[in-house]
Amino acid sequence: MLKAAVADYIPYTGEALRALVGTYNAAIWPLQFGFLAALLAVIIGTGGRVGTLCRLAPLVLAACWAWCGLVFYQRHFALLDWSAHHAGWLFCGQAALLVLAAATGTTVPQNRITRIVGMVVMLFALGAVPLIQWLSGLPLETFALAGVTPAATVLFTAGWLAGGSGRWWLWPVPFAWSLYGFVTGWALGYSPDMLPLPVIVILLVIVFLRRPAAANS
């Protein structure tokens, strides 16, 4: 009953959302590969501690957030839901914060455990999220991919933040979106949007628990 009550306030169905992602993917094809390659470079840079790639990481993520805000939300999703404009500006705001993070340039001390966990989450967002959608029976053209759709982008960013590459003020927007995504995904039966919340909660707990060690390292 609660699920139906929540769904009552969402102006579209899971079917319409999947179709929208399909139309969107077709419209931006093959840009998905460019974003995926850029995010792969972020993982390589973080894992190998490649200086240039590490410094570019927040700019790459800023580009992904800005793309999701301006193209996914404002141009495509707003067709289904007027509130997409607000979500779009929220994503642009996060993009601006990531640019600020890149501009300030300082690196946060890294903890080995959180860095590994962060890497796993980034790899999960890049590779396992499409796999889960495939196993769920979603058609290939409707896959929500990191870099170009919100859920996987939020997830990837959370992994990067947990790895010690970010600041605390970069967490609120991904966390807020993950709450929203979980509720709407659950009400609509749309699994990709439900993934970030549990992962982010676990990441935040790990980051919090490892903080003293990180401060002493």
Next chain:
Amino acid sequence: MTSSDARLNRRAALGRIAALGAAAVLPRAFAAATPERLYRRIPVSGEQVPTIGMGTWRTFNVGTSESLIADRCEVLARLIEAGGTMVDSSPMYGSAEAVVGDCSARNAPPPDWFPVTKVWTSSADEGVKQIERSFALWRVETFALFQVHNLVGWRHHLPLLREMQQEGRIRYVGITTSHGRRHDELEDLMRSEPLDFVQLTYNLADRDAEERLLPIARDRGIAVIANRPFRRGALILRLAGHPLPAWAAEIGCDTVPQFLLKFIISHPDITCAIPATSRVDHMVENMQAMLAPLPDREMRGRMIEWLEAA
């Protein structure tokens, strides 16, 4: 066939509740040996409208997906085929207006096509733009009914809509609410503003409107559209697994949705109900509820008891 007065006084209406069903609706023969389709008069004009129309909340908001648009066009085609003419939408419903406009263009709407939409913004200037956008999206030159959605910005919009009514671009003006919200304010407006239509939530489980709003509509000659006839499917889910009582067959009900719809349109002060669906089979099923006979007062009581026992 009953000759229904445009405006009913309270006593006459109470008499009708007693007689109910066929006395309050206007059956129109459309084929030999088939049950008659049921129509209601719009009090302010006497124009007849089918007692079942179609809502579009969520169901027609499918973006630009060709396959989903084609599915929805099929749903609309079934509505028209079964004698339906009224389709209700809103700018709040995402792409629904555009999809309805596309589908109505493909389906060649009937001569008595009854397009209904709303204005939904607190800004007067944005309201003007939104109204013009609705004309373009629906691809119509005249709206049968334009409503103020959920009473938002009604002080700006009602005068504008009346102006457009004078110009002939809108035939009727109305105001809407849903989920049983803001009934006090709606009641004030029904008493103080010259409204042709109101839209409110009325169904077998949500009957608050019977107390005050429907009597006011009757007294002031306001047509009433009932939204959320199934509580967006929750009533159907609740009643799933409960076989319909044997006496439901007396009013030609085979399914729960038909049972729920017949309850709504058998109220003499309800002009029509607007169930929303994305499925062709459900549309066909819904439109069956538009066929005579309807429950009388005694049976309506039994319907309520059956719901409460379920």
